[in-house]
Amino acid sequence: MSTQPSLRSQRHWKTTGLLVPGLLLLSAAPAWADRLEQHFKVAAHPVVTIHNPNGTITVRAWTKSDVMVVAKRATGQVAVDAEQNGNRIDILTRQISDTASPDDLRTDFEISVPEDTELQIHNDSGGVNVSNVLGDMNVDTIAAGVDLEDAAGYLTVKTVSGSFQCVRCAGRLEVTSISGNFRLIDLRSYYVRAQTSEGNILFNGAFLPNATYVLKNYSGVIEVRFSPGDSFDLSATSLKGKVNNEAKLIPSPHHHFLPKFGNALFGALNSGRAKVDVNSFDGTINILKRD
Amino acid sequence: MSTSSCNEFLNQLEAWMEGERPSGAQAHVRDCTSCRGLVGDLDAVRQTARVSLGAEVEPPARLWISLRAQLEQEGLIRHGQVGWTEKLRGWFGGVFDAVPRPALAGAYLVALVAVSFALTGPVKRHINDNRWISGTQDSTGPLSARLDTAMHDSITSYANSDPVVTASLHDNLAIVDNYIALCEKSVREEPENEIARDYLYDAYEQKADLLAQMTERGDDGR
Numbered sequence: 001m002s003t004q005p006s007l008r009s010q011r012h013w014k015t016t017g018l019l020v021p022g023l024l025l026l027s028a029a030p031a032w033a034d035r036l037e038q039h040f041k042v043a044a045h046p047v048v049t050i051h052n053p054n055g056t057i058t059v060r061a062w063t064k065s066d067v068m069v070v071a072k073r074a075t076g077q078v079a080v081d082a083e084q085n086g087n088r089i090d091i092l093t094r095q096i097s098d099t100a101s102p103d104d105l106r107t108d109f110e111i112s113v114p115e116d117t118e119l120q121i122h123n124d125s126g127g128v129n130v131s132n133v134l135g136d137m138n139v140d141t142i143a144a145g146v147d148l149e150d151a152a153g154y155l156t157v158k159t160v161s162g163s164f165q166c167v168r169c170a171g172r173l174e175v176t177s178i179s180g181n182f183r184l185i186d187l188r189s190y191y192v193r194a195q196t197s198e199g200n201i202l203f204n205g206a207f208l209p210n211a212t213y214v215l216k217n218y219s220g221v222i223e224v225r226f227s228p229g230d231s232f233d234l235s236a237t238s239l240k241g242k243v244n245n246e247a248k249l250i251p252s253p254h255h256h257f258l259p260k261f262g263n264a265l266f267g268a269l270n271s272g273r274a275k276v277d278v279n280s281f282d283g284t285i286n287i288l289k290r291d
Numbered sequence: 292m293s294t295s296s297c298n299e300f301l302n303q304l305e306a307w308m309e310g311e312r313p314s315g316a317q318a319h320v321r322d323c324t325s326c327r328g329l330v331g332d333l334d335a336v337r338q339t340a341r342v343s344l345g346a347e348v349e350p351p352a353r354l355w356i357s358l359r360a361q362l363e364q365e366g367l368i369r370h371g372q373v374g375w376t377e378k379l380r381g382w383f384g385g386v387f388d389a390v391p392r393p394a395l396a397g398a399y400l401v402a403l404v405a406v407s408f409a410l411t412g413p414v415k416r417h418i419n420d421n422r423w424i425s426g427t428q429d430s431t432g433p434l435s436a437r438l439d440t441a442m443h444d445s446i447t448s449y450a451n452s453d454p455v456v457t458a459s460l461h462d463n464l465a466i467v468d469n470y471i472a473l474c475e476k477s478v479r480e481e482p483e484n485e486i487a488r489d490y491l492y493d494a495y496e497q498k499a500d501l502l503a504q505m506t507e508r509g510d511d512g513r
Contacts, residue, residue: 054453102453124508125455142504143459160501161459178463178497197497198466218470218490239477239486261484281474281490 036071040084045135047088048113049120055093055107057123061115061132074106118153127162145180163199181220189213196220204290207232207274218281225290226269233272237264240282246289300326308333442502460505467501470494 048067050057055074062068067089071080077100081092093107106126113119118135121128124142131149138156139146145163148155157164157175164175165183173189175182177196184194187205194201195216203215204225213232215222219241226232226247233252236243239262249267265287278285300307300319307316307330320327442464474491477484 053456102455105453125453125459142456142508160463160504178501179466195493197470197494218473218494237486239484239490259486261481261486279486281470281487 053124055126068112070110072108075104209273231270232274236278238280245287
């Protein structure tokens with residue numbers, strides 16, 4: 001991807017709207033093309049919203065004070081609107097033909113933003129990939145998977161069946177799904193709440209002092225990886241399933257009795273500085289040493 | 292935390308939600324995790340409704356009648372008492388005055404499940420453990436029936452053309468229904484099992500949320 005604020009077009013379409021503030025409608029172009037590019041000048045902490053029902057959305061941070069939007073449409077039966085209001089960029093794809101098939105409506109985006117950008121992404125099917133963006137983020141999908149790398153801020157992710165992966169994320173993370181699997185790798189978050197019904201959850205991250213990690217599913221496997229030097233207070237309960245543990249836990253002052261129902265494990269590893277709460281209805285909980 | 296304190300706070304709930312925070316109520320919320328949770332849930336419902344919704348519709352009266360009947364049945368309020376549920380109705384009414392029709396059903400359901408969850412958690416335990424145990428099963432019935440009705444409406448009106456999205460929504464609706472059945476079975480067998488009850492309400496909330504998404508996507512897909 002270019003790191004220069006350039007204006008390019010391929011095939012039949014060329015924009016003249018470089019850095020023009022206010023309303024910019026890509027769909028107003030006289031003819032469609034499969035690649036549309038637009039740039040917007042923004043101030044600190046811009047907000048970018050993306051509503052793209054079908055297609056992949058890739059967002060990367062760069063060092064410029066611009067937002068660059070590159071849209072690749074499958075056909076001309078879908079329009080891409082990009083509108084700037086102050087420090088907010090709203091990107092929207094919409095169907096312009098009643099007879100279009102879902103494949104005709106597919107639009108892939110590559111978007112470059114300043115790293116302090118706040119993102120709001122809505123994508124039903126396709127996929128969402130975000131890297132190095134440190135602002136708050138809200139991602140809502142149906143079947144699309146969500147991959148975040150080196151993200152921070154307040155991250156809220158919601159899918160129906162899409163998987164979720166977060167690598168080296170920090171800040172606060174709340175993710176919910178019904179059948180999506182979660183992989184939380186090398187996290188440095190002070191608050192994590194991850195809930196999926198049928199999916200698996202892998203947590204392999206740092207246990208920060210005074211941080212809270214809540215992992216919950218109905219069925220499937222929840223796996224928490226730890227190192228002997230980690231410090232956390234663990235509460236793990238599976239109502240109908242098993243709890244397997246490799247941690248040498250000591251009695252915790254926070255848990256005085258075992259619950260009446262389910263298989264439960266309570267205790268602290270080292271001084272128990274982080275709080276880890278793992279719950280499953282009939283799934284398996286594994287508390288395992290890191291390889 | 293004494294029951295009377297909680298009841299006193301509930302009587303002041305409307306004022307609290309409108310921003311009046313007497314020092315006694317503040318102290319109670321600070322000390323009582325149940326009421327703090329209730330206030331947090333109601334704040335979240337209000338916030339969600341304000342953020343995601345927009346125009347003019349009065350909530351159907353049957354919702355409030357049903358909610359009130361449910362609360363009476365569970366012993367949380369007495370018949371004929373003009374209590375905080377009426378205030379809650381007015382308060383939610385203010386919020387839902389701004390709800391656009393397409394989003395209405397789902398938003399109501401999500402709110403209703405959240406309120407039901409909040410009520411069955413903090414309040415019932417304080418008032419009467421025995422009634423709470425016996426009422427757990429009863430309280431889920433109307434909610435389940437309402438969700439079934441909403442599901443029928445959502446599926447009937449659903450018109451999204453993307454087969455991937457359609458399959459995902461239907462498959463996951465079946466998953467949630469299966470979990471509801473499993474949780475209901477657990478609650479029937481062990482009505483005092485709070486974990487199963489929490490999972491059941493989580494499942495109801497997921498179903499309401501899913502139906503709201505179907506309504507929204509169906510509307511978008513037309």
